[in-house]
Amino acid sequence: MAETELCFPQLNTSCVKPKRPLSDTVLIYMILSFISLLTAALNLLVIISISHFKQLHTPTNSLILSLAVSDLFVGFILLFQSMLIDGCWYIGDLMCVLYYGLDYIIISSSVGTMVLISIDRYVAICDPLHYSIRVTQKRVQVCVCLCWIWFLFCFIVFLKDNLKQPGQYNSCVGECVIMVTLSEQVVGFFFYFILPITVIVVLYMRVFVVAVSQARAMRPHIVTVTVQGSRKVTAKKSELKAARTLGVVVVVFIICFCPYYCVSLAYQETLFNASSAAFVICLYYFNSCLNPLIYAFFYPWFRKCTKVIVTLQILTSGSSDTNIL
Template identity: 90%
Template sequence: MEETELCFPQLNTSCVKPKRPLSDTVLIYMILSFISLLTSALNLLVIISISHFKQLHTPTNSLILSLAVSDFFVGFILLFQSMLIDGCWYIGDLMCVVCCCIDYIITFSVVGNMVLISIDRYVAICDPLHYSIRVTQKRVQVCVCLCWICSLFCFIVLLKDNLKQPGQYNSCVGECVIMVSLSEQVVGFFIYFILPITVIVVLYMRVFVVAVSQARAMRSHITTVTVQGSRKVTAKKSELKAARTLGVVVVVFIICFSPYYFVSLADQETLFNVSTAAFLTCLYYFNSCLNPLIYASFYPWFRKCTKVIVTLQILKSGSSDTNIL
């Protein structure tokens, strides 16, 4: 008989490591580490750009900043997730609960930020005359703070039993098990997935209809506008471009998150094999790496900011006043 390998050989209650070729383990480690570093680096560029340059201190960019902060921490979560590749958790039961708590908080904050972004674009496109009055920097900051506070409250409610005694649901030493009842999973599924996705889809359908009508109106009157009118058209084009860019972010978010949520509720052992479940989990986390790439593709200001940051021109005095729009 082959000798089984334990996570902690000195303990009889240790978990058994699953048998997997070393090449597969190394490859998975490399891929997850690369995605983790890339996710953290790209989102750090977004955070520095919006925080440093004064021209980017707008309500919409404040929401993008909050989303980038969430995505930045996803990179750290991936590093901890990679520890479970060989089937063993080496850093204790308390860290297991802490990592899961951070995961829950970030997940809920990402969903909340997506809803706020959708509301922001809805008001900007569908009610542009009152946008500057209804959507102010201070109100956005309050909404972002409430989003993070609600995320913190949600994880306390869902993981309250696990927080009382970390590791109580582990069957052996070296395991990281977090128990959430089926009823809590179902309630969380509707409150933090079905409801937000419904709101996002409804708002963006309305934004799409209004944006198409505005684009047609601008094309039909483009030759008869005055100088003042041309400025209004430019402003409308800017809002439409922002709506399109953030619309892509929202669509990518739905594509990446939807399979993971359905898998989390389904019986993975009967409906999905381990490889499929692992792929959908990686897709779920990879969404945080895609958002900065979308900004780089659609936002010229992000490319300019990246150039200033990478070339260290950001260290010069007065760099925060640089014209990057």
């Protein structure tokens, strides 16, 4: 009989490492490391672009910045996720709770930011005359801060028992387990997935209907507009393009998150094997890598900012005033 390998060989209470071919382990490490580095690098470009260039200091971009920050942290979370590949947790019980807590705060903040983005696009398209009054830079920043603070508070409330005595639910040394009751899972599923997704879908359906009706109404008048009128049309097209781009972000977000939440709420080993569970988790985290790629595809300003950053032109004096749009 082959000798079993323990996470901590010097301890009799140590967890046993699951047996997996070395080639599979190396492949998983490489994939997770690649996704982690790519996610961190791309979202760092978004953060630097919006923070540095003054033309990008708008309420909508502040929401994109908040989303990029949460996606950047997802890249670091993937590094911790890679530690669990061999079935062992080596950095202590407190770090285990903090890892799950950080994961919860980041993902929940992403969901909250998606809701704020939907509200922003709803007001911009459906009530454009009052948009600049209702949606200001300061109000958006306050909403983003409250969003992050709220989910930090929820983390402390939901995991208070795990924080009091980290590792109390571990069955062996080297395991990373936290306890969340079924009622807490159901409440979290409703408030952090069903309700936000419902709000997002309803608002974007409304935005889509209004955008289509406005496009049809503007079409007969485009030929006869004045110079001032043409500027309004251009501004309206810009808002519609932003709504379309962020709509793609929202759709990709829903596609990536739905399988994970469905599996996590109704997990049964008879229905989901290790391979399908791993795919769902990878899809869940890979969403953070896709968002910057969507910006690069739809936003010319992001491609221009990336070129300025990569060529180090950003280090020159006055680069923050560069014409990006």
